[in-house]
Amino acid sequence: MTTLEEPAAPTGLRIDIPGFRGELVAPGDPGYDDARSVYNGAIDRHPRIIARCVDTADVMAAVTLARTRGLTIAVRGGGHNAGGLGVWDDAVVVDLSAMHSVHVDPAERLVRVEGGAVWADVDHATHPFGLAVPSGWVSSTGVGGLTLGGGIGYLARQFGLTIDCLLAADLVLADGTLVTADADRHPDLFWALRGGGGNFGVVTSFVFRGQPVRDVVAGPMMFDIKRTGEVLRAYDRLLAETPDTLSGWFGFFEVPPAEDFPAELHRRTVAAIMWCYNGPAADVPALLAPMRALEPLLDGVGEMPWPALQSIFDPLLPAGMQWYWRTDFVDELTDDAIAIHVDYGSRLPTPLSTMHLYPVDGAAQRVGADETAYAHRQARYAQVIVGVDPDPANLEPMTEWARAYHDALHPHSAGGGYVNMMMDDEGPDRVRASYRENFERLIDVKRRYDPDNAFHVNQNLSPDEAVR
Numbered sequence: 001m002t003t004l005e006e007p008a009a010p011t012g013l014r015i016d017i018p019g020f021r022g023e024l025v026a027p028g029d030p031g032y033d034d035a036r037s038v039y040n041g042a043i044d045r046h047p048r049i050i051a052r053c054v055d056t057a058d059v060m061a062a063v064t065l066a067r068t069r070g071l072t073i074a075v076r077g078g079g080h081n082a083g084g085l086g087v088w089d090d091a092v093v094v095d096l097s098a099m100h101s102v103h104v105d106p107a108e109r110l111v112r113v114e115g116g117a118v119w120a121d122v123d124h125a126t127h128p129f130g131l132a133v134p135s136g137w138v139s140s141t142g143v144g145g146l147t148l149g150g151g152i153g154y155l156a157r158q159f160g161l162t163i164d165c166l167l168a169a170d171l172v173l174a175d176g177t178l179v180t181a182d183a184d185r186h187p188d189l190f191w192a193l194r195g196g197g198g199n200f201g202v203v204t205s206f207v208f209r210g211q212p213v214r215d216v217v218a219g220p221m222m223f224d225i226k227r228t229g230e231v232l233r234a235y236d237r238l239l240a241e242t243p244d245t246l247s248g249w250f251g252f253f254e255v256p257p258a259e260d261f262p263a264e265l266h267r268r269t270v271a272a273i274m275w276c277y278n279g280p281a282a283d284v285p286a287l288l289a290p291m292r293a294l295e296p297l298l299d300g301v302g303e304m305p306w307p308a309l310q311s312i313f314d315p316l317l318p319a320g321m322q323w324y325w326r327t328d329f330v331d332e333l334t335d336d337a338i339a340i341h342v343d344y345g346s347r348l349p350t351p352l353s354t355m356h357l358y359p360v361d362g363a364a365q366r367v368g369a370d371e372t373a374y375a376h377r378q379a380r381y382a383q384v385i386v387g388v389d390p391d392p393a394n395l396e397p398m399t400e401w402a403r404a405y406h407d408a409l410h411p412h413s414a415g416g417g418y419v420n421m422m423m424d425d426e427g428p429d430r431v432r433a434s435y436r437e438n439f440e441r442l443i444d445v446k447r448r449y450d451p452d453n454a455f456h457v458n459q460n461l462s463p464d465e466a467v468r
């Protein structure tokens with residue numbers, strides 16, 4: 001992100017929030033540029049004020065202030081959204097990053113997480129009790145955004161999406177009041193929160209059911225990029241037949257010149273699968289035999305604690321790089337789609353650019369499409385094509401590559417996409433297609449809980465949206 005010299009705001013115009021206990025950061029303040037930066041370094045937005053909340057009362061005060069003055073509200077959880085939806089020009093940013101505590105009740109397997117925590121906070125707190133909440137694959141991602149959009153990760157086949165383990169949420173509504181949504185209280189709102197993103201309010205805390213996970217058998221298998229087609233077919237077949245306790249995402253990967261990898265693989269682009277098995281290690285040889293028969297160039301599968309797997313990519317993906325991505329859901333990996341992967345996967349625009357296929361079958365598929373707002377329960381994979389690089393000069397070529405790859409593949413997809421992996425400018429039709437048959441009900445809930453669309457810096461469900 002470029003550092004701009006901000007003129008100090010005239011004192012008379014500085015926003016104050018009565019009774020606010022956290023920190024208010026405005027243009028001209030020394031920490032302003034840090035406070036407005038998010039994970040994607042390509043995002044360069046200038047909010048009116050950043051309200052770093054320390055508790056629910058602060059969140060209520062910040063929302064009320066913004067509403068009273070008619071200001072745009074942006075809500076920042078972990079700040080990971082590639083479209084930069086945690087920050088907005090001229091907005092009041094309700095920054096939850098100081099609200100990251102986690103409380104575990106091991107007897108009931110309940111995990112209460114504040115709205116600004118990241119997954120590393122959760123893993124740290126739950127691991128000593130042999131518990132985990134299904135999350136993603138990078139531990140610095142925010143619990144807030146990831147959960148509200150669905151939550152796809154290694155444990156989705158065994159325990160479902162993150163929302164499938166969500167029991168309740170406390171949230172501040174557009175009128176500044178706090179409610180608890182769960183199966184009995186505001187059940188429609190609870191339904192909508194599970195996939196509907198930040199459209200309904202600011203979640204100050206989530207309650208999850210922790211799942212039994214301690215050590216897992218996990219790690220990468222890497223294959224010659226020329227064998228992409230063969231590997232993808234074998235992977236797809238294996239997942240269809242294997243128990244839900246085994247999962248793993250497929251991705252292209254340029255091997256970094258690090259001592260963890262054999263020198264002959266350094267800087268080589270490979271087709272990789274990042275496996276995770278949550279069960280006895282003795283099962284793994286038989287389960288992975290079909291993939292090992294393909295003679296991977298590297299087989300790094302071994303036992304590791306769950307938090308080690310969750311943080312394995314963190315050093316490779318620090319905050320501040322340029323990101324652009326495009327997403328789809330995939331019902332079936334057809335030969336035509338595989339041919340497109342072979343083509344674009346062999347010409348990644350930058351070393352970190354990639355395509356990932358995340359399995360969302362198993363337990364995630366056994367939840368009905370109308371049971372939560374997340375609608376693509378029929379899909380076998382969520383797919384994301386990602387351009388990543390530290391150098392802003394590479395943003396344009398990698399964006400072009402990602403768009404062209406996506407344009408070629410989209411006709412082979414299930415329509416819509418995973419809302420958490422959309423950019424900020426994909427438009428209402430993409431959002432509508434992502435929610436399929438749940439769209440009308442979501443608009444109905446939105447009209448009841450946020451009729452003025454106070455929460456619109458998200459994959460927006462506008463209350464004015466015509467229901468077809």
Ligand SMILES: Cc1cc2nc3c(=O)[nH]c(=O)nc-3n(C[C@H](O)[C@H](O)[C@H](O)COP(=O)(O)OP(=O)(O)OC[C@H]3O[C@@H](n4cnc5c(N)ncnc54)[C@H](O)[C@@H]3O)c2cc1C
Nearest residue numbers: 077078079080081086115136137142144145146152198203
């Ligand atoms: C490196 C990387 C890896 C990822 N891996 C995965 C993965 O494995 N699985 C997966 O499912 N997703 C993954 N994602 C996508 C991720 O789920 C989204 O980017 C998500 O929006 C991040 O949430 P956040 O809280 O960090 O983001 P933010 O940018 O802070 O917020 C994103 C959106 O969520 C809203 N929001 C956040 N917190 C709250 C809250 N407490 N209350 C109300 N609204 C809130 C914001 O208003 C905004 O609209 C990944 C993203 C990155 C960059």
